[in-house]
Amino acid sequence: MRKTFLLGAAAIALVVSGCARRTPPPEVTGPVETAPIGPGGEVVAPGDVELTELPAQQADLVAKAGSDTVYFGTDEHILDTAAQATLAAQARWLLENPNVRASIEGHADERGTREYNMALGERRANSAKNFLVSQGVPADRLLVTSWGKERPVAIGSNEEAWAQNRRAVTVLVR
């Protein structure tokens, strides 16, 4: 709509000016995407709006699916049978509760460099997301992210703690 208006205005300007000084037409930008407005009044791109966690529904997911978390081997992003079973149960919950989205969040242990662990976390989250999609969860309900090694749940520089930190967590969000 806005594009049409600007073109119209430019056309009128050209007709009216005739042999007088030509006013250059205003710059025509592409159609403005529908997007939220940020707190400062600025247009915010889709995907750049803060998310809200849903603690009550998260507790229900954990109770009904058994866990919101699956675990990985060192440097691995493949899902073992326990992880697949957990994700299958999560998928059933998500299909029974269609009004929430989930942020699938990958994590790494501290025994990796910072940048690589960001990539590894995304790899793990992507594996979990793909499995949920294969179980019938619509992909547009699932976000993927990585926390790298920044959010461990277990303190300790030992294999037991590291194993707890190599994980993907299904976080319900609005």
Add this chain to the structure above:
Amino acid sequence: MQNRHCERSEAIQARSGLPRLLRSLAVTTVLLGVPASAQEEGAPPVEVEVVGGQNSQLTVAVPAMPGQAIGRGIAEVIASDLRATGAITPIGPGGIGTYGQAQAASPAYGEWRGAGAGALVSGYVEPRADGRVTLACYLHDVTAGRMLANQGFTVAQSDWRRAAHKCADLVYSRLTGQGAFLDTRIVYVAESGPKTNRTKRIAIMDSDGSNHRYLTAGRATVTMPRFSPRGDRLVYTGTLARKPRVFVLDIASGRERLLVPGGQITFAPRFSPDGRRIIFSWANNGNTDIYVVDADGGTPRRLTSAPGADTSPSYSPDGSRIVFESDRGGTQQLYVMNADGSGQRRISFGGGRYASPVWSPRGDLIAFTRIAGSFNIGVMSPSGGGARILTNGWQDEGPSWAPNGQFVMFNRIARGGGSTLYAVPINGGTARRMPTPQDGSDPSWSPLQS
């Protein structure tokens, strides 16, 4: 900054014998800058080659400067800076005498020889009509009894520490032949709280830990801040909508913006050497690749596309090539490519895993993290040869170069313990801890300030 004097820096051809001062240096070549007033008319340049013992150090007296209250403070900053270089042993300002302003340019060399010093840093602070101050800085060869260099540095009174760092840089570079690096800043991530609920804030400080302040509030996870080539902006990895996102921050104003809008996972950014582009990693569908975008924003251009995690890119100082890490071959290794993404080839073959490469500002070396049981910092040539490991911690990672290419700062994580910043000289020497008020990680060394 204005220079009141510019000493001449021609090399002088050696005649007979070496000044005793220089025989004690551990470096190979020293160029002497001799001010016009001290040089004989018509004397040809001298280039002095010195081969010294590995542990020989040059002793430099740094007495309190006369005339103003900050004269003692300036001497303390200079002495601390020189000690931090690892190549110089300062004496004073405590425990040694001082001098009057008239002796700054013409000290009593015999007295300083008696104090056991091979060199002397002297000077004075002069107030100016516009409210600024000028630090006159002199370096003397006490053994030979002559001035080696002098320069004036004019600053706002509140910036007196920077004048002291500039004076220390003059002394260091004249005595060692290396480039300056002391008038610099460090940006890093200040960490506090338990590791399971860590507060991370971007912080900035002078290279000696002074003038420390926080640039972010600590509500969002922040990592990997890096300076722009002029030191006026940072790129870093912040968090938005629960995803890692690259931000560009203007240091003076605190204003920042998203580099790539639209909910994409972006991280590990660095500026190009001309400051006009930013390279970064973009993770999508289980794959991470390296992209480049104009620093002012725009459509990112993809540089790598191999399956796997390509990340941690760093430009060569001439902007023509990029070193990065990739696990496309199975484990993290270092690769070099042209700046347009062509010609990607592996350069690390040392038997470990190699990560977080950073190209030296001198272009001659690439620093990296080697993972072989422990994590340690090393350097190799851009073709991958001559790799040597510089540190011996349990987890040392994330190197960053000093602007003279002689020191590498890194993050040391103690097993079961905290995270701290260290700097290590590349030619052998002990890693030295950088003072921070809390734990710290992800250090980045600024360019030399002008």
